[in-house]
Amino acid sequence: MIKFRRTATIKKSAKPQPESKLSRHNKTERTAATRRRARNSIRWQLLTTMIGLIIGLVVTLTVIELVLQKQSLENELSKRVDLMKANLLERGSTMSNLMLTQVENDVAAFNFSHITENLHNTIKESPLLAYGILTNNDGVAFVHSSHPELQQETLTDEASRYALTQQHLAHVEYPALNVTEFILPIHFGNKPWGVLRLGFTMQELNKEIARSQADIATKTRDLIISTALIALVFVLIGSAVVLVISTTLSKPLMRLTESVKELARGNFELATELLDENAQGQKVRFKAQGEIGQLAYSFIEMANEIRRSQDKLADYNRTLEAKVKERTQELERANEKLQELDQMKTNFLSTVSHELRTPLTSVMGFARILQKKFESTLFPPLSQSEDKKVQKAMRQVMENAQIIVDEGERLTTLINDVLDLAKMEAGRVDWNMRELSVEEVIDRAIAATSALVANKPVQLCKAIGEALPLCEGDRDRLIQVVINLISNAVKFTDRGKVICRAQLKDGELVVSVTDSGCGIKPEDQPLVFEKFKQVGDTLTDKPKGTGLGLPICKEIIEHHGGHLWLESELDVGSTFLFSLPLPQQYDPDATLMTQDGEAISLVWQSNRQALVAALQAGLKVTADPLQSPSYSILIIDDDVNIREFLQQELSAENYAVREASSGSEGLAIIAGQQPDLILLDVKMPHLNGFAVAARLHSNPATLHIPIILHTVAEDKFLAEQLGIDYYLTKPAKEMDLLATVRQVLATVPPRKKILLFSGGDAQQDSWAVGLESYGYQVRIAATVEEGVALAVSLQPHLVVADATLATEHQLIKRLRVELGLDRTFFTLLDSPDEP
The missing domain is CATH 1.20.5 (Single alpha-helices involved in coiled-coils or other helix-helix interfaces)
Incomplete structure (x- = not known):
């Protein structure tokens, strides 16, 4: 037995103060905390667990008892029903055998009237017999007690046909008719003559079954009530016992918990003392046993x-x-x-x-x-x-001279690596960050390393994903990285392939170099990116280099915001991969198509005063291409091979050809000097051909430039929606290309029609003069309704309106959706003081 004591501190009572909101809040929190502790206490858990077990056990036993009792009652009912059915069959069989002899004698005497009379009398005397039918082997009814009108008629129903097939006494139940039919074959002179069908009613049997079922249901209900009451009594008694036990067990543990809290607060004196309260509420030494x-x-x-x-x-x-x-x-x-x-x-x-x-x-x-x-x-x-x-x-x-040159180049490479490392560690590298094409980087790296595989049975390949966007980086440094990776791959590959890939993956541009060489051991893989570390001695007899190539590549890629990593399997090959982040403005889901396939016009918003000033300044109009001695053609295509093909073909025809490798570059060239004709590709990264065409047709300064779309057949519909009447289907033939170009340049384009919604703006005349200086046909609408009417009759190529006016009157929806002007472009002008 252990005795603990705890000193109690008694404070003098002070004058009661009014309870503040803060104290009430703290009191509420303490009450809630006390309730949570009570729910989590061992007493509460033990109480709920044991009561749950008792309830579960009692309910389980009750359900089992109810199921067994119900099965017993159902078995009793089944036996009673079987007994009643057997009694009915026995009585029916006895009565049928008695009548069979009389009927056979009457049939032998052809006394069918006696049979009919005898059947009717038997039906009246016996409540079990419902009907009697006598038919010969042909199915002709000689006697039919329930339907006399069918006598002398041939019975063809299923029951009659079935009865004629029976050779011995048989019985059949018809639940729909609520009868059991006995079939008795009749013989005349030891030969089958026909059958006698006697139907015995089952109404009394069904009534008895219903009474038995009701009796069983009553007994089951009484059993459930009595069992539930007994179970409730057991649950109450068990709960009381569990409550007493849980209180006895948890009380000393709660006292011990208080001392643990004191120990956690660092109060070692109070932690070693335990107190309890007696019936009078006085503090006494706590006693604990066991x-x-x-x-x-x-x-x-x-x-x-x-x-x-x-x-x-x-x-x-x-x-x-x-x-x-x-x-x-x-x-x-x-x-x-x-x-x-x-x-x-x-x-x-x-x-x-x-x-x-x-x-x-x-x-x-x-x-x-x-x-x-x-x-x-x-x-x-x-x-x-x-x-x-x-x-x-x-x-x-x-040979010696070539050795001097080769080894000098090798030494130059090694020294450059050391110098690059020194610059990077000192932070003195000059980065030339600009927009670039990853495919161009790979092409230049492959061109620089192609000599490495000239004397080896190794094939250098590339695999570029479709529609790769432009990214920002230092072109020379990225080429240096790819060259280093390809050089390492070729060095450790005796035969097979070295594949350089570029693709979009998880929102990044991923470039990889895969070889079929000897691979790298897993324990050596972390060392390849460390400075001055080489794993070449495990791969070749004579490792070359300073061990700085891959660390420098890692520094370059990390400066671009990407990362460089390795995937390798021994005796299979290695893959070095690096990632580059996509530009922030890149949207892989951007498209010029709505879900229902309609073309979306790009809304060109600009400063109204700047537009008016430009129009009043009288911008220089491009000369008529028909009067120019040499036509200027701009090729916008991201594929360098296609651009080279088009450039050679058109240059041979004395056209002045310029090239753009992207939509953004093409728009920049057009802004500087407008061409007479544009050859435009559709599938381009970052800004596709449809977006370029939409921007050109939304700008009054470039609306007149003819466009030949270099596309596939599926894009023709959208090309027509964008107002592009000329297109070449890939792959374009030389004759088709030149014929289309001649046709476009030989045709004077019609005057483009522009509709101006003035909205009460006094500068509308300046707009009209400026636009007409470009050779456009301009109409001005003073009101919205007048403009809508002019749009229907004029069918303009371009509509210029104030952004606020267009929003208030839903001009784009009315003209494009409701009036069907789906090939009309819109230019919305924002005022400088408008948000």
């Missing part, structure tokens, strides 16, 4: 041990602080020394790299001069000599 007593002893020992440990820890902390301070100062001095050494290393590498490049440049230059002199001046006369020593010396000189 397992709870052992737990209390262990708790007190733990509290005392913690107190001793904390005292020791406090002493140790005081001495540790001095040691930590001393060691920290030593580490700071060591770190400063390491940083100084690292900076010295960086400066040394940079200095050595620069000093080596100066003589190396001279060596490389003179080596190439000697190589050219040998080939152009010395070797031609010596090649006529038949002296084998001379021929051998010539070959050795050429």
Whole structure:
């Protein structure tokens, strides 16, 4: 037995103060916390668990008892029904056998009237017999008690046909008629003559079954009520017992929990004392026995041990602080020394790299001069000599000169790597960030490394995904990365393929170089991106390089906001991948098509005063192409091969050809100098051909420029919706290309019609003058209704209106959707003071 005591502090009663809102709030929170603790207490959990088990057990036993009793009653009902059916069949069989003899005798005497009379009398006397039917083998009814009108008629119903097939006494139940029919074959002179069908009613049997079922239902209901009452009594008794037990067990544990809280607060004195309350509410020493007593002893020992440990820890902390301070100062001095050494290393590498490049440049230059002199001046006369020593010396000189050039280039590469590393660590790299095409980067890298596979059975391939967008980066640095990856792949691939891929993946541009070489061990893979580390000794007998190529590539890619990683399997091959972020304005889901297939016009909003000033300034109109000695044609296509094909074909016809590799570049060229004709591709990254055409047709300054769309057949509908009347279907033939170009340039385009919604603006005359200076046919509408009427009759190519006016009157919806002007473009003008 353990006895604990706790001192109680008694405070003098103070004058009651009015309760504030804050105190009421705190009191509410304390009450809620107390309720939560009560719900989580062992007493509550034990009580709910045991009561739940009792209820579950009682309910289970009750259900089992009810099911067994119900099955017993149902079995009793089934036996009673079977017994009644057997009794009915026995009585019917006896009566049928008695009547069979009389009927056979009457049939032998052809006394059918007696049979009819006998049947009617039997039906009246016996409530079980419902009807009697006598038919011969042909189905002719000689006697039919229920339907006399069918006598002498041939019965063809299913029951009659079935009865004629029976050779012996049989019985059939017809639930729909509520009868059981006995079929008795009749013989005349030992030969089958016909059948006698006697129908016995089952109404009494069904009534008896219904009475039995009602009796069973009553017994079942009484059983459920009595069983539920008994179960409720058991649940109440069990709950009371569990409540007493849970209270007895949880009370000392709650007292022990209070001491644990005191220990958590650091109050070691109070934590080792336990108190209880007697019936009068006075504090007394708490007594605990059994397992709870052992737990209390262990708790007190733990509290005392913690107190001793904390005292020791406090002493140790005081001495540790001095040691930590001393060691920290030593580490700071060591770190400063390491940083100084690292900076010295960086400066040394940079200095050595620069000093080596100066003589190396001279060596490389003179080596190439000697190589050219040998080939152009010395070797031609010596090649006529038949002296084998001379021929051998010539070959050795050429080979040695080539070795000097090759090794010089290799040394230059190594020095450049060291210099790049020094620059990157010093932060002195000049990054030329601009918009570029990843495919162009790969093409230039492949062109620079194609010589590496010239003398090896290795195929260098590329695989570029469709519609790759432009990205921002340093072109030369990215080419350097791809060249390094391809060079490594070729170096460790004896035969097979090296594939360079570019694709969109998870919202990033991912470029990869895959080889079929020897692969890299998993434990060596983390080392390939570390500076001055090589795993070449595990791959080749003579690893080459400084081990800086991949670390430099990693630095370049990370500066672009991407990351470089490796996927490799030993004896299978390796794949080096790097990612580049997409431009913020790139939208992979951007399209010029609505869900129902209608073309969307790009709304060109501009400053109204700037437009008026430009129109009043009288912008220079492009000369009529028919009067120009040489027509200017702009090719906008992202495929360099297609641009080269079109450029060669059109240049051969004396056209002045300019090229643009993207829609944005094409719009920039047009803004500088307008061409006479535009050859426009549809599938281009970032800004497709439809978007370019929509912008050109939405701008009055470029509305007149004819466009030939270089597209596929499926895009013709949208081309017509955008007002493009000329298109070439891929792949375009030379004759079709030239014929279409001649046709477009030889045709004077009709005057484009423009409708102006003035909205009461006094500057409408300036707008009209400016637009007419471009050769457009301009009509002005003073009101919205007048403008709608003019739009229906004029069918304008372009509508210019104030943005506020168009929004208030829903002009675009009325003209395009309701009036069917789906090929009309809209220019909405915002005032400077409008949001």
